Amino acid sequence: MEFRRLGRSGLNISEISYGNWITHGSQVEEEQAHACVRAALDAGITTFDTADVYANTRAESVLGRALAGQRRESLEIFTKVFWPTGPGGPNDRGLGRKHIIESANASLKRLQTDYVDLYQAHRFDSSVPLEETFLAFADLVRAGKVLYIGVSEWKADQIRAGAELARELKVPFISNQPQYSMLWRVIESEVVPASEEVGLSQIVWSPIAQGVLTGKYQPGQPPPAGSRATDESGGKNFISRLLRDEVLTKVQGLRPIAEQAGLSMAQLAVAWVLQNKNVASAIIGATRPEQVTENVRAAGVTLDADTLAAIDKTLTGVIETDPTLGG
Numbered sequence: 360m361e362f363r364r365l366g367r368s369g370l371n372i373s374e375i376s377y378g379n380w381i382t383h384g385s386q387v388e389e390e391q392a393h394a395c396v397r398a399a400l401d402a403g404i405t406t407f408d409t410a411d412v413y414a415n416t417r418a419e420s421v422l423g424r425a426l427a428g429q430r431r432e433s434l435e436i437f438t439k440v441f442w443p444t445g446p447g448g449p450n451d452r453g454l455g456r457k458h459i460i461e462s463a464n465a466s467l468k469r470l471q472t473d474y475v476d477l478y479q480a481h482r483f484d485s486s487v488p489l490e491e492t493f494l495a496f497a498d499l500v501r502a503g504k505v506l507y508i509g510v511s512e513w514k515a516d517q518i519r520a521g522a523e524l525a526r527e528l529k530v531p532f533i534s535n536q537p538q539y540s541m542l543w544r545v546i547e548s549e550v551v552p553a554s555e556e557v558g559l560s561q562i563v564w565s566p567i568a569q570g571v572l573t574g575k576y577q578p579g580q581p582p583p584a585g586s587r588a589t590d591e592s593g594g595k596n597f598i599s600r601l602l603r604d605e606v607l608t609k610v611q612g613l614r615p616i617a618e619q620a621g622l623s624m625a626q627l628a629v630a631w632v633l634q635n636k637n638v639a640s641a642i643i644g645a646t647r648p649e650q651v652t653e654n655v656r657a658a659g660v661t662l663d664a665d666t667l668a669a670i671d672k673t674l675t676g677v678i679e680t681d682p683t684l685g686g
Contacts, residue, residue, distance in 0.1 A: 360403030
């Protein structure tokens with residue numbers, strides 16, 4: 360495993376991190392989830408990402424139990440706040456002070472830890488003054504419950520505004536967590552430059568495009584049984600927009616490129632996002648331990664210019680770059 364600094368901070372995180380969106384508490388049974396976490400630890404992953412909204416808080420609880428007994432100082436545990444949790448009361452969502460403080464305390468209990476390494480605003484909340492949000496984050500940092508602050512899917516101007524407040528409050532604001540893959544590059548033109556300017560790194564989710572970049576989804580054929588595209592509890596909704604024959608046909612063209620590089624298609628996809636110097640870590644999910652073991656082999660891989668150019672040429676016409684999308 361290779362490690363990278365997160366933003367302009369002293370925090371080192373694993374190039375590949377383990378995330379449990381969709382899977383833990385919903386798509387896979389707890390025993391299988393624990394097996395995936397053990398595989399991640401065995402592969403050298405030290406960074407684990409979750410959120411209170413995943414499986415309506417159950418994912419945090421599963422991760423807490425899966426990591427119980429591990430040396431806390433050897434792990435970086437990340438979670439998030441914004442989306443509705445609990446019974447859906449008027450203060451059960453957003454980035455108001457009440458919801459942030461209560462959510463942080465609840466997340467710590469579920470994760471069985473006294474602090475999280477990174478606490479992230481899961482989306483931007485235009486209904487709450489940004490000063491209120493960052494003051495609540497600052498208080499959590501001062502209380503020792505949170506070490507660093509991050510955001511997820513924020514636009515460039517939102518990142519700049521947050522960074523200005525963070526400087527005033529002396530809060531270590533160090534990361535953004537966006538969707539990023541060979542097919543989804545909307546952060547490149549605006550978000551990445553803004554992040555570099557203010558000292559943030561990207562922790563990217565869906566580097567394999569919900570599994571599409573593994574090549575297992577074939578054009579003109581139904582999704583494989585048991586795949587994310589057949590998961591009615593949530594996975595199917597997220598992947599459906601990618602299951603167009605035009606996209607799937609182009610993706611199949613990546614197979615010889617991966618073979619020439621000595622990688623599986625999944626490894627090629629994960630390695631590709633890590634070529635971006637502003638990316639500190641790629642989040643992988645898994646329903647089986649062997650998926651973790653395979654994808655971790657993308658750590659430390661350098662793709663040469665010819666390989667990168669071949670990928671771009673192969674995917675021409677299906678790459679999304681519009682910076683107004685996402686979030």
